[in-house]
């Protein structure tokens with residue numbers, strides 16, 4: 201009898217040695233005459249347990265992790281192929297509390313399916329949204345997205361339905377769907393995991409969007425730092441057959457520019473130019489890629505679409521709080537004991553995520569600061585950990601959820617240094633169009649250096665500089681870099697003296 | 698490597714692709730390790746662009762290289778989530794270790810491995826998580842031996 205074993209091919213699992221583990225299991229099985237079917241699935245998101253090996257048994261999938269090459273022989277001896285007991289055994293995967301407590305709406309197949317198998321995808325409920333969409337009028341699909349309350353997951357949280365309506369209503373012979381897979385924020389990896397673990401979900405979301413707004417071509421712009429995601433997407437496309445109907449998708453590779461995650465810079469880059477931010481208006485929905493109406497969304501936004509169309513807008517809307525509907529796959533990163541992908545409805549507190557899921561710091565020291573929402577996100581002190589994770593509640597404390605990345609720091613962090621880094625990152629990545637962003641950030645580094653050297657008179661200057669950047673920048677790169685800087689200064693003034 | 702032939706083959710496959718410049722530059726760099734300045738006029742001519750435009754794009758993007766890199770390119774993540782677990786000390790260690798080496802060291806700002814940092818990427822193929830100075834030295838020793 202064939203025995204199926206899953207060893208993730210996700211980049212995080214690979215970085216933790218999954219290939220060598222897979223090889224050791226294949227060798228061990230061959231030596232024991234076992235007929236093995238080895239599936240390279242995505243990651244379940246429990247990064248601290250990677251490489252997480254699963255065995256399909258009559259009782260369901262049993263998990264072992266983190267598995268090292270050295271442990272493989274002992275696992276065979278313990279009969280892990282039949283779900284045998286071993287210190288690394290975690291029991292049925294779906295019952296691991298960290299996973300069982302989540303609401304996996306966007307990521308139900310993550311780590312479950314073989315990412316390159318369309319058959320597997322369809323067997324696990326994939327394709328249902330597209331099937332329904334084909335029987336719906338385009339306007340009705342747009343209405344479903346509007347009714348679901350879905351907001352863009354790339355950072356700005358703009359209502360998706362409004363963009364869909366605009367592109368739908370635009371008259372043009374050619375329209376485009378563009379997927380923003382630039383995922384430049386430190387502390388975020390949900391786009392990467394989804395592309396590597398469930399690529400057909402993204403492709404299906406794009407095809408539904410194409411049908412809704414009248415676009416038959418799509419581009420996925422993936423950052424060059426993600427070669428594994430690019431390879432999985434290309435393999436999935438090559439094996440897609442007529443799954444997407446007449447909708448054609450091209451995968452494009454970025455080239456190491458953070459600002460190319462900004463939607464208009466991304467479009468410039470797709471057109472073969474430098475990634476300089478465009479002036480708005482015109483909106484991309486009216487004049488986007490190659491001057492045509494373009495619906496541009498983040499990976500997670502588009503991957504949420506099949507579930508909304510298949511399950512109905514009401515079911516999606518039911519979850520969440522206030523104007524933050526549905527779920528968000530948060531990413532626990534940095535100095536955290538149990539890091540990974542946590543998809544939960546909006547409304548949970550940051551503290552629950554950090555301690556109940558994250559288990560506190562990896563170092564064992566107290567958590568001192570948490571940056572939420574990437575390099576343009578605020579640094580939050582312990583006193584703000586009870587903030588509910590919802591767009592409006594975070595805006596109310598001068599912070600943002602961004603793309604859901606949560607980076608934890610323990611008490612060894614030097615917040616003046618973090619503020620300096622925020623300015624330095626802006627100086628490195630600025631597209632150069634606005635002086636306050638391009639020059640102001642370099643000045644910011646110098647001013648913080650003087651403060652760190654003991655010159656407290658420079659603090660007023662830093663505040664003025666931040667104000668100039670906020671006022672005089674055309675995009676969030678320049679206008680939001682002051683957020684990590686000022687939150688560090690305001691919440692951790694002791695680090696600036 | 699026959700540069701003109703390689704370039705000709707790459708340009709042929711992309712001639713009719715809208716916005717083909719980045720895909721072309723990626724393929725040239727993948728084939729040759731960098732984008733030799735002498736390829737710029739031909740790329741520009743094939744895609745109906747000025748040399749200045751092509752040069753502007755090459756120099757704008759951090760990923761594109763105009764000079765031949767070392768035998769391996771090691772990218773060490775310098776972004777926040779890795780900083781939170783010792784990334785900065787690792788980057789400093791890497792700089793010292795690779796000074797004068799045949800291997801090229803580059804900073805990278807996030808590899809999407811932020812729950813298991815510090816993260817390192819070798820030649821866009823090999824990934825390493827939870828990197829320490831000791832593990833880094835072992836990695837470099839292996840790469841230097843491999844040749």
Ligand SMILES: Cc1cc2nc3c(=O)[nH]c(=O)nc-3n(C[C@H](O)[C@H](O)[C@H](O)COP(=O)(O)O)c2cc1C
Nearest residue numbers: 352353354380382383384461462463497498501676
């Ligand atoms: C500097 C900068 C970087 C950005 N980077 C990303 C990114 O990596 N991924 C992303 O989806 N959105 C990014 N955005 C947001 C996009 O401009 C845009 O809002 C998003 O692609 C819209 O998709 P959504 O509606 O699905 O969120 C960035 C914005 C700015 C200003």
Ligand code: SF4
Nearest residue numbers: 631633634637675678
């Ligand atoms: S704020 Fe900075 S990144 Fe944004 S458009 Fe201006 S210069 Fe470019």
Ligand code: FES
Nearest residue numbers: 774779808810811
């Ligand atoms: S911050 Fe280093 S991998 Fe993301």
